[in-house]
Amino acid sequence: MSSxxxxxxxxxxxxxxxxxYTRGLxxxxxxxxxxxxxxxxxxxxxxxxxxLKKDVPVLLSRSAIGGYDLDWxxxxxxxxxxxxxxxxxxxxxxxxxxxxxxxxxxxxxxSGVSTLMVGGCTTTSCVRVWSSHIQRSFxxxxxxxxxxxxxxxxxxxxxxxxxxxxxxxxxxxGTDSTCDRCATPGVSTxxxxxxAVEDMRKSGVQVVQQFDWTPFVEK
Ligand SMILES: [Zn+2]
Numbered sequence: 001m002s003s004x005x006x007x008x009x010x011x012x013x014x015x016x017x018x019x020x021y022t023r024g025l026x027x028x029x030x031x032x033x034x035x036x037x038x039x040x041x042x043x044x045x046x047x048x049x050x051x052l053k054k055d056v057p058v059l060l061s062r063s064a065i066g067g068y069d070l071d072w073x074x075x076x077x078x079x080x081x082x083x084x085x086x087x088x089x090x091x092x093x094x095x096x097x098x099x100x101x102x103x104x105x106x107x108x109x110x111s112g113v114s115t116l117m118v119g120g121c122t123t124t125s126c127v128r129v130w131s132s133h134i135q136r137s138f139x140x141x142x143x144x145x146x147x148x149x150x151x152x153x154x155x156x157x158x159x160x161x162x163x164x165x166x167x168x169x170x171x172x173x174g175t176d177s178t179c180d181r182c183a184t185p186g187v188s189t190x191x192x193x194x195x196a197v198e199d200m201r202k203s204g205v206q207v208v209q210q211f212d213w214t215p216f217v218e219k
Pocket of ligand 1: 163165182
């Protein structure tokens with residue numbers, strides 16, 4: 001970032017902080033025990049929302065997994081209900097298709113927002129697809145999308161470093177295995193999350209391990 005964004009220039013979008021990804025339908029398909037990174041990121045989102053200054057606009061999205069399972073995750077339920085943030089329902093991985101999103105973004109951009117902070121889940125799917133798409137669509141209007149990885153989660157297997165062959169198998173077929181080469185010193189390895197970060201950066205998205213929220217939270 002050329003300069004540190006100020007209050008008034010930053011808005012926050014948190015994607016799919018739903019129970020579905022931690023204990024619900026999606027998690028039970030994928031294996032609930034593999035969602036520890038997602039649960040931890042939801043707790044960090046909740047901790048941020050508790051302290052976030054009230055003049056920082058926040059939008060939440062949800063996905064109707066299999067047409068339902070919309071409940072907020074228990075890590076965030078209390079704060080989300082207390083703050084009554086606006087929320088949109090995504091028909092698929094792309095929030096640009098969600099009714100009400102374009103209007104919300106137009107409104108915050110007219111009010112001076114030029115940095116859109118993104119967190120939520122999953123890093124390798126909705127966060128990756130959406131942040132890349134919106135960066136490409138709105139960069140000409142001066143918008144910078146910033147993904148804060150500390151607020152993002154994906155299934156735990158997405159953090160496992162893999163050799164290129166194992167990464168390709170994982171990305172193409174979801175084959176969650178590693179080979180001897182994956183653990184051989186000198187062989188370059190990439191995790192699916194690393195791969196998603198690379199994708200987002202190629203689209204112009206700024207990806208940070210942990211954004212400095214100090215100016216945006218109450219002391
Ligand atoms: Zn391998």
